[in-house]
Amino acid sequence: xxxxxxxxxxxLAVKDIAASRAFxxxxxxxxxxxxxxxxxxxxxxxDTTIGLFQGMFERNMLCFNPGWTSxxxxxxxxxxxxxxxxxxxxxxLALMTEADESTTGPGSLMLTDPDGNxxxxxxxxxxxxxLPARLAAKK
Numbered sequence: 001x002x003x004x005x006x007x008x009x010x011x012l013a014v015k016d017i018a019a020s021r022a023f024x025x026x027x028x029x030x031x032x033x034x035x036x037x038x039x040x041x042x043x044x045x046x047d048t049t050i051g052l053f054q055g056m057f058e059r060n061m062l063c064f065n066p067g068w069t070s071x072x073x074x075x076x077x078x079x080x081x082x083x084x085x086x087x088x089x090x091x092x093l094a095l096m097t098e099a100d101e102s103t104t105g106p107g108s109l110m111l112t113d114p115d116g117n118x119x120x121x122x123x124x125x126x127x128x129x130x131l132p133a134r135l136a137a138k139k
Contacts, residue, residue: 006066009049061118067125
C-alpha cells in the first residue's frame with residue numbers, strides 16, 4: 001500500500017546563511033520560519049519551500065514532513081512517520097536512522113537513495129488518533 005510521505009521541501013547545506021538568504025530572497029523566497037542566528041531558515045516562494053541550514057548537514061537533502069500541508073498547517077489524518085517506516089522496511093529499504101516505534105508524536109527517519117542522496121522524513125506534529133492500534137495491526 002502506497003504511503004503519503006507528507007509535504008516536500010529541499011534542505012540545503014549552506015556555507016554562509018546570510019548570503020544564501022539574500023540570494024533566495026532575490027529569487028522571490030520569503031523567510032517564514034527559523035532563526036538565522038541558530039543557523040537555520042525556512043523560506044517559501046508560492047508552494048515551494050526550501051530550508052537553509054548552516055553547519056547542520058553535510059549535504060543537501062530531500063525532506064518530507066508528514067502531517068503538514070505545503071503551508072505548514074497541521075492536518076488531522078495522515079500517514080505517521082512510524083507507519084511510513086514500517087512500510088519502507090517491508091519494501092526492503094535500509095534506514096540510516098529510525099523513529100522510535102514505541103512513541104507517538106514528532107519523530108524522524110533517514111535513508112539514502114541509490115545515488116547516496118539523503119532523504120529525511122521528519123514529522124513535527126502529533127500523531128493521528130488511533131496510531132498505536134494502527135501500528136499493532138500492521139505487525
